[in-house]
Amino acid sequence: MTSSREWSDRLAADRVALDRGSTTERVTDVLRTRITEGMFAPGTRLSEDGLTVALGVSRNTLREAFRLLSHERLLVHELNRGVFVRMLPADDVADLYRLRRILELAAVDAAADAPPEALDQVRQALSEAESAAAEDRWMDVGTANMHFHRALVGLAGSPRMDEAIRQLLAELRLVFHVMEPPREFHEPYVRENRRIYHLLAAGDIAGARAALADYLDLAEKQLVEAYSERAAAVDTATRRGARRR
Amino acid sequence: MTSSREWSDRLAADRVALDRGSTTERVTDVLRTRITEGMFAPGTRLSEDGLTVALGVSRNTLREAFRLLSHERLLVHELNRGVFVRMLPADDVADLYRLRRILELAAVDAAADAPPEALDQVRQALSEAESAAAEDRWMDVGTANMHFHRALVGLAGSPRMDEAIRQLLAELRLVFHVMEPPREFHEPYVRENRRIYHLLAAGDIAGARAALADYLDLAEKQLVEAYSERAAAVDTATRRGARRR
């Protein structure tokens, strides 16, 4: 048993300087961004030992963060084997879009009763995406596009629908990251979103609904297509780690 | 290396070995039924110390169970204050029904493509409710009615919709339990469910949709009404524990 105290002190620089919120929350945030930004690829196993050292937290704290992220479906937990970054089967992409369609279309249908602030959120997310696109920050464009669709659901004014779409889109990021290149993937959607927003702002609910339905059909088709190709390659590359009983 | 700790460790290991799932799952199940059956009323604080001795598990294990139930929205976690059985504001009941309507109606709309087994699940839940009603087991009737509506959503064949309705209905149980008496509350819904099932079985999707919409309108109205009365009473009774900054 060699004391590795010096190492942990050295790597403790990875810790977030800001002390707000609980330690668990901070750890969860760090891991979440690492996953959604692709630093931890799907299928990767997150070792307790390695991460406690790297993040400078105890095993118990780390395990709580694992629990949280498992419930966000970003990690999967296998008994006595540990936690892994979730690998989404292609079928799940279709399922994700089925629910997405239901939530977003229902929200737009209810947009007539939405307060102006809710529509403002939509506009804000759109301009967020457009400035990011203007500066070639394509990862941020992807994030802003998600904010746009979260804001769309926000039109329904339902906290639970908000939460549902939030989780759903976080899960979709696992798929997005398998896609390359980011520009060709994210750029067309900004234009689509702009169209949807303008129809909404003009009060044309039916038009916005139709535009959104088109958007979702297109996005799903492209995504499933490109993803199944990629997934096949990734699958063979990680087969070694997927050995089961 | 024999230590005085050996005995207790061995006993703990035996206790774990007796049950299949992990200790965390066991604890979670126990707490979930305690809550949904009203043994722990909304607003109750669940003390870590008290429950560790009562259940014979460690704090870490118990805390993991708390996390799970918090994500099911049965518990709420307040930083440095502990976990409490969720108290649902009356507004949330309306929100629950908004999402419920969206999910269930969308599922029925997709029922034409559902495999026969899915409809079988619906029928099975219905007869489950009817036999429970015949034997005056009204708590079980409530459970079976939930199975019925979960089975309805199952017609869509979407795992994520299944999960969403499962969580939603679990949350609704927090409301149901405030209601009395159970018979008058649960009984009428069995008849409504039977009607919905028969329309579905006859292939009358539109009719089933309309019947379900009626059902949801009625249920929400009754529930919100009765709940706000009750909630007012409960609120004054538990005001002491709800003091905030």
Add this chain to the structure above:
DNA sequence: GCATATTTGTCCGTATGTATA
């Protein structure tokens, strides 16, 4: 198939911080 090393699952004891009487 077996023996070994690694990793997870669970529990304990304790120190520190936070909220409330």
Add this chain to the structure above:
DNA sequence: CTATACATACGGACAAATATG
């Protein structure tokens, strides 16, 4: 303001499961 109770987080220990050679 002090005291008390409790949650947060840490580190250590060992059993059980899994992976490795």
